[in-house]
Amino acid sequence: xxxxxxxxxxxxxxxxxxxxxxxxxxxxxxxxxxxxxxxxxxxxxxxxxxxxxxxxxxxxxxxxxxxxxxxxxxxxxxxxxxxxxxxxxxxxxxxxxxxxxxxxxxxxxxxxxxxxxxxxxxxxxxxxxxxxxxxxxxxxxxxxxxxxxxxxxxxxxxxxxxxxxxxxxxxxxxxxxxxxxxxxxxxxxxxxxxxxxxxxxxxxxxxxxxx
Numbered sequence: 001x002x003x004x005x006x007x008x009x010x011x012x013x014x015x016x017x018x019x020x021x022x023x024x025x026x027x028x029x030x031x032x033x034x035x036x037x038x039x040x041x042x043x044x045x046x047x048x049x050x051x052x053x054x055x056x057x058x059x060x061x062x063x064x065x066x067x068x069x070x071x072x073x074x075x076x077x078x079x080x081x082x083x084x085x086x087x088x089x090x091x092x093x094x095x096x097x098x099x100x101x102x103x104x105x106x107x108x109x110x111x112x113x114x115x116x117x118x119x120x121x122x123x124x125x126x127x128x129x130x131x132x133x134x135x136x137x138x139x140x141x142x143x144x145x146x147x148x149x150x151x152x153x154x155x156x157x158x159x160x161x162x163x164x165x166x167x168x169x170x171x172x173x174x175x176x177x178x179x180x181x182x183x184x185x186x187x188x189x190x191x192x193x194x195x196x197x198x199x200x201x202x203x204x205x206x207x208x209x210x211x
Contacts, residue, residue: 002027006045007054008035009211012171013067014055018211019167020071022204024082030211068104071164083204085164092159099157099165106143110136111172118180137182144185144192151191155198166199174200174209 003021005028007014014030021028033039033054041052049056049065056065064070075085086093113136117128150157157165173196177183187193199205 001060002029004029004031004058006031006033006048006056006058007040008032009208011035011054012175013053015171015208016067016168017055017057017070018208019170019204020074020085020164022207023085023167023202024074024078026074026078026082068100068168071168072100075164083162085162085167087158087161087163092161092163095158096163096165099163100168102143102157103165103168107140107147107169108172110139110143111176114140114182115172115175115180118182119175137185141185144189147195148189148192151195156195162199162202166195170199170205170208 003026005014005017005021007030009015009018009030009032018028018030020026033045035054039045040049040054045056046052048058048063051065053065055067055070056063057070064073071085079086086096113132117133121128147157154160156162173186177186177196186196
């Protein structure tokens with residue numbers, strides 16, 4: 001059955017889900033929403049996602065939102081199909097979950113603010129908050145120092161296999177390198193840079209960027 005993915009293909013959280021689907025060989029159909037027109041706030045969409053955010057998936061009678069919950073679900077549902085994104089053992093899975101939490105709680109918040117201000121504020125005619133930018137860069141730098149140490153000992157975050165822990169970093173890190181002047185935060189860290197070059201050159205991510 002083809003899974004419906006509600007949300008524009010360019011949206012970062014949607015891209016996280018699509019990358020997972022391509023890795024797992026899951027058939028999907030994108031149901032685009034015009035975020036600038038506020039279609040995500042329409043009553044019909046709010047029945048699917050009461051917070052008015054993308055993406056949302058419909059898989060038959062099953063509906064799910066929040067991109068990280070979606071990728072966890074499908075990595076488990078199709079564990080034996082496509083790329084193994086969870087690991088072979090319970091301990092592997094625990095480490096994958098650990099780094100998924102690190103991404104969501106430590107990595108994403110300062111990165112999101114950096115990308116939001118540097119990529120979108122100029123387009124919206126809003127002034128940059130340089131104090132906030134400095135604070136977020138400092139926070140993200142400390143997180144990346146921990147990543148550098150981790151990746152000096154293993155090829156990927158959860159070990160020597162590509163997993164959800166790596167995949168979840170793709171959308172916003174891509175913007176950091178392509179849409180801001182902060183790409184050196186990745187490039188100046190040898191092992192983080194090598195890791196990024198590896199995961200961002202996966203065929204699944206290249207396909208997502210083409211959508």
